[in-house]
Amino acid sequence: MTAAVPSLSLRAKSTNARVRPYVFGALGLVLLALVWEAYKAVGPAEGVMIGDITVLPRTSDIAMPHLWTMWERLGEPVTSAAGSPALWFAVLQAAGFTLGIAAVGWLVGVSVGMLLAIVMQRFRTAESALLPWVVLSQTVPLIAIAPLVKRWGAQIEVGAFDWEDWMSVALIASYLAFFPVSIGALRGLGSPDKAHLELMHSYAAGWWSTLLRLRLPASVPYLLPALRLAAANAVIGTVVAEVSIGLRGGVGRMMVEFASAASGDPAKPWAPIFGAVLVGLIAAGVVIVLGLFVGRYRRGEVSA
Amino acid sequence: MNAVEVTGVSKVFRVAKGAEVVALDSVSLSVVPGEFVSLIGPSGCGKSTLLRLIADLDQPTAGEVLVFGKSARQARIDQDYGIAFQQAGLLPWRTVTGNIELPLELHGVGKAARRARAQDLLALVGLSDFADRYPDQLSGGMQQRVAIARSLAESPELLLMDEPFGALDEMTRERMQTELVRICAETGAAVVFVTHSIPEAVYLSSRVVVMSPRPGRIQEVVTVGLGSAGTRDDALREDAAFFASVKAVREALHGDAVHEKAPHSVRGVETR
């Protein structure tokens, strides 16, 4: 056997290894679709009951529409009224609206989270006082107040500035977004090696230049997953707040509206769900792209 | 004026529950300009602590540390010394050049001047071809050379080095020592060098300060008469005088000082 043969097969294997995750990933999605259709085909119409608890869903066309029905429904108009836009178009519009609010919420949340982390990093007392509350604030379902924030809209008015409902939604989104950022940033800001900190100290560098040149760059690897989590949280917060505040225009409200039409048009409620999935994927994707621009801050130092 | 003047310095660390650890017990030491002094001793003897006091990374519990006649703190603020640690401590997101420029950047040196200085230093440590690499693309020895270049960035009259070659393999280590001797000869800086390698201390130094632990004290100062920095080369490592000094330091370290004079070394107990 010549030496060329193993090296050739090695190369073939490496190509295989690169393609493999995509092939299997796609297979996984196909499998999920097959499970859906297979259960729909063989499962009982009233679902599988144990006692009076439905453990497996009903398989009627109303409860579980065919995947192709959902797909076809996207191409049809939203309602039978004349001039009604195609469903996919309406969903995309709503998704854009939701994405916009989530983006505002994300930005506000990230700013607040960063600021909190920097304050906690700077003052140890602030850290002891704030951190438990920051952790606590996310372990409790404070999002429950979403329906109550609605009333703020009519009440807050400063000069020409009117508090609008979408701001309440963004506020809820930012509340969910700030936590991972503040925790991730606090960890990241505290992550530089002792040697690096002492080096800065030996340079007589002040707190501010240490922050700019050492702590912030060092926090990037911690910050990126936190920002991605914050994006996902902001989307969840936006969708939920749209529902509970009753803000029209986004996918959240659309879900509730279309769900009431489910009995006559069972494929319709799935459309805004696809919209919400899309918003979540785009939000996470944007942060991943953002991460590509700061690649050099993610280099690990190979210790000597 | 001495580069470093340590007078009756003690350092006590308070650990949990009120217990105290005496890291240094009334230590005195002088380093004259251009002199290479090594601190050697078993772990816990306070050699690193002494270096950190000189660098103003820690403050002494008692006694006084003067660097070029100023307080250690003022010397740090005036950037009278350069420092290198056991870990290269390069910022991973900066290129080699960016890392060397860091201290200059912090102290407001203009961009063009920084670049020029970094180029000079890279030539000095023989890394000109690696100016735009990132630290993770360098070997451990190269990283440490960058760290030394960085410590020289502001042309300090004093270099503080805390086991800078401690994590390197023996071959790289000897090469780095030879280079350090050459660099010191070229820059004329005084050096305080912490190490736990006897041959390293002897090869590099004009004086080796032998320390003993619990409490950290200077046990003995061995003067190594191996010629000026400019004349030291690899041949010296096999020289009889080199071995004699190694023997002297080893005996001082083990505390069973034999009272016979090694041919080329002078031994004297530093006053406390």
Add this chain to the structure above:
Amino acid sequence: MSATSGSRSASPLTRGFSSGSLRAVTAPILLGVVVLLLWQVAVVLLDIKPFVLPSPVNIGTQFASSFDSVWAGTVVTGTNAFVGLLLGAVTGILAAIAAALVRVFDELSVPIVTAAAVIPIVALAPVLYTMFGANVETARQLVAALAVFIPVYLNTLKGLRQVRPVHRDLMRAYAASPWQATRTVTLPGAMPFLFTGLRIASSLAVISALIAEYFGGPVGGLGKSITSAAASSNYPLAYAYVLGSILLGLVFYAVTLAFEKLASRHSSSTP
């Protein structure tokens, strides 16, 4: 949310041991008291209407006077969250073990799990109500279970893959069978990760069960109670329900945290 408290290793040399731990307890309590006081004072002095923000005292009295209905709502939502947590955790752990053992299973599930981690799971609530019936709690429990599944699965899988090379080599040197290696090294090593996942999941279970109520389904839970109290402009009552849900979330968190502490007494490496 894989983040835990960002505790920095404080050197006892630089920070007094007792004064540090004292501050860790008193500082947050002090801050909490100050904020409550400021809130009370602000509501009274600025004459803030209850429908904007009731005062803490107002909420407290309302909570006490309508404790029975708050408790009833807490039981409904708490049961949903608990069923969801149990269901999601068990399937999450089993799926993680399967993924760690069978590579194909892992590869098939990667895109689905990655996507599920970033999309709003609660969006499935409306169709789940249609699939399982809008007059039972199953849909809410499933939403909670799905939300729980993801962090438990991801963290457990991470833990199962975290075997330290030195331990693996040791097992190999002992000629241990795969099962012995799994039992003695892999599983114990994964426990801290599993509990981190559970702790995150416990909060998500309550939050998901609660907000699923905003998307429809039967009345009785805390979420529905908040909306109906708000709809009838009884804002202090709505906030009393909010307080109830906060306490419910705290209980879930504290219990899983206690389990975590119990399980990780001897492990030096917490994720």
